[in-house]
Amino acid sequence: MNTRISKLLAIATLLAAGPVWADPSGKIRLPDLAALEARASETVEVTLDAALLGMASRFLDAKNPEEAGVREIVNGLQGVYVRSYTFDEPFTPQKADVDMVRSQLTAPGWSRIVGARSRKDNTNVEVYIMLSGQQAMGLAVLAIEPKEFTIVNIVGAIDLDRLHRLEGQLGVPKLGIAKQP
Amino acid sequence: MTEELEKELRRSLRVDDPGELFTRRVMQRLPHEHRVASRRWLTWSAGLAASLLLVFGIRQQVLEQREQAAGLRAKQELLEALRVTSGKLDLAYQAVDKENET
Numbered sequence: 689m690n691t692r693i694s695k696l697l698a699i700a701t702l703l704a705a706g707p708v709w710a711d712p713s714g715k716i717r718l719p720d721l722a723a724l725e726a727r728a729s730e731t732v733e734v735t736l737d738a739a740l741l742g743m744a745s746r747f748l749d750a751k752n753p754e755e756a757g758v759r760e761i762v763n764g765l766q767g768v769y770v771r772s773y774t775f776d777e778p779f780t781p782q783k784a785d786v787d788m789v790r791s792q793l794t795a796p797g798w799s800r801i802v803g804a805r806s807r808k809d810n811t812n813v814e815v816y817i818m819l820s821g822q823q824a825m826g827l828a829v830l831a832i833e834p835k836e837f838t839i840v841n842i843v844g845a846i847d848l849d850r851l852h853r854l855e856g857q858l859g860v861p862k863l864g865i866a867k868q869p
Numbered sequence: 870m871t872e873e874l875e876k877e878l879r880r881s882l883r884v885d886d887p888g889e890l891f892t893r894r895v896m897q898r899l900p901h902e903h904r905v906a907s908r909r910w911l912t913w914s915a916g917l918a919a920s921l922l923l924v925f926g927i928r929q930q931v932l933e934q935r936e937q938a939a940g941l942r943a944k945q946e947l948l949e950a951l952r953v954t955s956g957k958l959d960l961a962y963q964a965v966d967k968e969n970e971t
Contacts, residue, residue, distance in 0.1 A: 734950040736943060743936075744943035758951060770950040804964030813961040831957045840954045 713766060714818040714826020715843045716792045719785040721771055724837065730774035738766045738844075764845035772838040778810075781837045786830070789839055790814075793828055810834045817846075 725731050736744065745762045748755040793800070793816045802815035811833050818826035824847075829840040 732949055732953055734946045734953075736947055736950065740939075740943045741947065743940045744947040747937075747940040747944040758948065761951075762947065768947060768950045770953050772953050802961040802965060804961050804968065806964055806967070811960070811964065813957060813964055815958065815961050827954075829954060829957045829961070831960060833960075838953060838957055840950070840957060842954065 713843055714841075715767060715769075716789065716826075716828055716841050718769060718771055718839060718841065719788045721773070721785065724773045724781065727775060727779070728773035729776045732770055732772040734768060734770040736768045741765055741768065761847065764847055765842060766844035767841070768843070769841040770839070772840075773836065775835045775837075778834045779837065781832060786832070789828075789830055793830070798826070798828070 725733070741762055745759055748759040748762070750756050750759065792798075793814075797820075798816045798818050800814060800816050802813065804814075805812045812831070814830045816826075816828040816830075817824050818828075823845055825843075825845060827840070827842040827846055829838065831838040831840075
């Protein structure tokens, strides 16, 4: 009897958890990293939803080329979420936190465009993009470095052409992103 | 005796004309009182309206200052977020570049 109840409970739990589906908006659920924040020497936590992005956009100077470029990019965005922690000593993030992010990014809709792992530098950087037709609807970056752990999630219509034009500004590298046909 | 009393009463209770001067003074006094009350009411209303405008103006200014502070904070956060993002994309680029070189 107890075994049957245990099995039923296990099935109910599995059904409740459900499969991991990607949020079509390109937004990922970020893990609770409060423990990291307490240990980090530097923390960057940015949570900007559409309303805050709109507010920020109004204060970007159109005459400043750098800010004008940012303004163009921000126009199509729905959210910008960054969690970045720097440590004084080498640090390994919790596997559960990393897995939680990765499991969402392996769901249908997301594609990994860069997966760079350096054993020498002990660095692992993964860049994911969510495409809807020809339009990028989400960008996610997971970077694990010896003394740094970063998760970036940019939600919304990311204009790759505009991102391409921003290359060289704000330290954005030339990724060779071609204009979508 | 009764007649005398009656006459006395009639004399005392007869209607006397107060005179034109008295009537004029009373009539002048009434509108003046009324005017003073109206002026006082207007002064109070204007004062109240001015106070309300001042309170509303200060409230608007505080709200605008708060909105400006929130906007500037959001802008700084956005630029910081893009700097972090570009830094990590740069890291990915360098890693890919290194891999291609080897």
